[in-house]
Amino acid sequence: ATEPDLRERHVVVTAGGTREPLDPVRFLGNRSSGKQGYALASTAAARGARVTLIAANTSLPDPAGVDVVPVGTAVQLREAVLKAAADADAVVMAAAVADFRPAVYAPGKIKKKDDQDPEPIALIRNPDILAEISADRARPGQVVVGFAAETDNVLVNGRAKLERKGCDLLVVNEVGERKTFGSEENEAVVLGADGSETPVPYGPKEALAETVWNLVARRLS
Numbered sequence: 001a002t003e004p005d006l007r008e009r010h011v012v013v014t015a016g017g018t019r020e021p022l023d024p025v026r027f028l029g030n031r032s033s034g035k036q037g038y039a040l041a042s043t044a045a046a047r048g049a050r051v052t053l054i055a056a057n058t059s060l061p062d063p064a065g066v067d068v069v070p071v072g073t074a075v076q077l078r079e080a081v082l083k084a085a086a087d088a089d090a091v092v093m094a095a096a097v098a099d100f101r102p103a104v105y106a107p108g109k110i111k112k113k114d115d116q117d118p119e120p121i122a123l124i125r126n127p128d129i130l131a132e133i134s135a136d137r138a139r140p141g142q143v144v145v146g147f148a149a150e151t152d153n154v155l156v157n158g159r160a161k162l163e164r165k166g167c168d169l170l171v172v173n174e175v176g177e178r179k180t181f182g183s184e185e186n187e188a189v190v191l192g193a194d195g196s197e198t199p200v201p202y203g204p205k206e207a208l209a210e211t212v213w214n215l216v217a218r219r220l221s
């Protein structure tokens with residue numbers, strides 16, 4: 001049986017991928033399905049936590065006993081995270097958040113003009129939510145966990161990202177055919193700000209979620 005070691009805790013999880021609109025029919029997005037974030041939410045609920053799941057553009061069933069807040073863009077995700085994090089014991093950012101968004105939103109569908117090259121799309125920076133909540137904790141002792149999907153130099157890039165973002169733990173997963181984006185399985189190394197490295201072998205996303213909560217629960221106690 002699962003130990004209720006997150007009872008009386010409020011945890012916030014983000015899942016899915018943000019979409020940054022270009023015009024009424026197009027957006028810049030990514031391949032996140034939300035499965036890893038949903039696995040984190042359902043396992044935390046099973047361990048007794050009150051869970052707020054901030055879901056960006058997912059099409060998965062709501063996990064039982066979890067409060068789901070749907071969002072679209074990075075700016076909306078930031079608003080929802082800041083609100084929910086105010087009284088949270090832990091925040092786990094599994095969502096793939098767009099670093100940039102189109103500088104201009106065209107209120108009408110952008111038309112293809114014959115005999116003309118396409119216009120380049122100008123981008124502007126989105127807020128870095130993980131860096132912001134790590135630097136400015138809503139309550140003392142709040143545990144902040146980031147994710148990083150990398151394609152090369154996974155551990156070196158992960159360690160640099162952990163330091164840049166200022167979170168307590170960073171789950172580094174390598175982008176691959178049968179893991180990370182969209183699949184049921186994942187494989188990762190959880191890096192700690194204390195220098196620790198916890199490898200999680202290839203397996204269901206729930207198994208990685210349980211390891212994350214083990215590390216979070218240890219830091220909360």
Ligand code: PMT
Pocket residue numbers: 015016031032033034035036037074093094095096097098099126127128129130131145146147148149150173180181182183
């Ligand atoms: O949803 P699935 O299909 O199950 O796939 C899971 C996943 C691959 C999306 C997930 O495991 C994962 O790795 N999520 C993070 C994806 C990523 O590449 O993140 P990043 O390296 O762009 O960002 C690093 C961290 O900063 C993340 O915690 C992200 O939520 C956060 N971030 C990023 C940009 C930004 N503007 N604000 C942020 O807070």
